[in-house]
Amino acid sequence: MLRYMTAGESHGKGLSVIIDGVPSGLELSEDLLEQDLSERQKGYGRGGRQKIESDRAEIISGVRFGKTTGAPVALFIKNRDFENWKKILSAVPVNGAVKEFNVPRPGHADLAGGIKYGHKDFRNVLERASARETASRVAVGAVAKAMLKKFGVDIFGYVSNIAGIVTDEDMGLDIEGIKKKISEVEKKYKASLRFPGVDEAASIIRMIDNAIKEGDTVGGVVKVITSPLPAGLGDYTQWDKKLDARIAMALMSVQAFKGVEFGLGFRCSGIPGSLFHDRIRYKKGTGFIRPTDNAGGLEGGMTNGAPLMVQAAMKPISTVRKGTESVNAKTKNSTVTVYERSDTCAVPAASVVAEAVVAIEVCNAFMEKFGGDRIEETVINLENYAKYLKKY
Ligand SMILES: Cc1cc2nc3c(=O)[nH]c(=O)nc-3n(C[C@H](O)[C@H](O)[C@H](O)COP(=O)(O)O)c2cc1C
Secondary structure, eight states, X not given: OOEEEEEOOSSSSEEEEEEEOOOBTOBOOHHHHHHHHHHHHOOTTOOTHHHHOOOOEEEEESEETTEEOSSOEEEEEEOXXXXXXXXXXXXXXXXXXXXXXXXXXXXXXXHHHHHHXXXXXXXXXXXXXXXXXXXXXXXXXXXXXXXXXXXXXXXXXXXXXXXXXXOOTTTTOOHHHHHHHHHHHHHHHSOOOOOOOTTTHHHHHHHHHHHHHHTOOXXXXXXXXXXXXXXXXBOSSSGGGOHHHHXXXXXXXXXXXXXXXXXXXXXXXXXXXXXXXXXXXXXXXXXXXXXXXXXXXXXXXXXXSSEEEEEEEEOOOSOOTTOOEEEOTTTOOEEEOOOOSOOSOOHHHHHHHHHXXXXXXXXXXXXXXXXXXXXXXXXXXXXXXXXXXXXX
């Protein structure tokens, strides 16, 4: 099992991660991690920070000559902007006053976190609550994806809706097909949206431009899909072994994510059972197959052999430039929030984070079922299971 823990502040020295449980023999490099880290930094409507920083995870331990050794993998992602925040985030007392952040932003962790930990300078809360932390999780996700690749699994997170504008151009397409549509959009509009709707993208860009002009923010929905997964990952026999529950938790732990749906999701309530449930067929030489994927690839908390398909809703960014009604925690005077550099829309970046956290859970489901201290051992166990599946 991969276990990991992250530490670090948004404008502090950097982000640290320790990943335990990575089998030996997995090829891992800083360049590989950087590919996903740079994807997280892109996106139309992001704030100025992404222009001044480019993330790279330094491998501190657990890798030798390009391969994991089986020891915990420790990573460090430097915050390049720290130079400008040295005094504000100093670990030791400093001379002179440091400007405080006393007006909590509705929608952010500021007020509840301040009450909880006894801070009225919300800097102490927001630095850790910030989605900067997701860079660490994207790095862990890159390790999980490297393992999934060994298991023959492809995974991809993208945007299915921004500010209520949706597309169905991804329907019936596999990951490669969706990526092709996304690059068509990026070529046509010169904007990084990770969105496959060639026609609808223009409206999304207009919505984001308008939000920037108005000093407002927008949210959206992200979708994560995989290539077909072997049936039987996850477990129905105990509540906390259910794979859908674990994936939902992982997604709900991403900053600003407020809802999760598998397959057709909440729409299932309006569809008769005879139409909703994915029919079961048998193909000689292949085994059991499902012609549709309304359940999103999971039944009874287990994979059913179909691709995993999950969506998550992201609320609009809570740092609103035009200000939101609030109260100064020190003076108790009514006021509006103060703006500090922030994203207008971070849905494309959030789809990269979603891909990472789902990859970690799927990877863990593989490790739980197939075990192994060496990556080759896990692959052999998986191959044996694939033979069993064909014969079952
Ligand atoms: C990729 C990503 C980028 C984000 N960027 C910002 C941002 O620039 N400004 C902001 O106020 N919130 C941003 N958020 C959301 C906040 O971090 C989040 O709303 C806050 O931590 C409160 O947590 P909650 O919304 O989960 O309750 C971002 C979230 C994600 C996933």
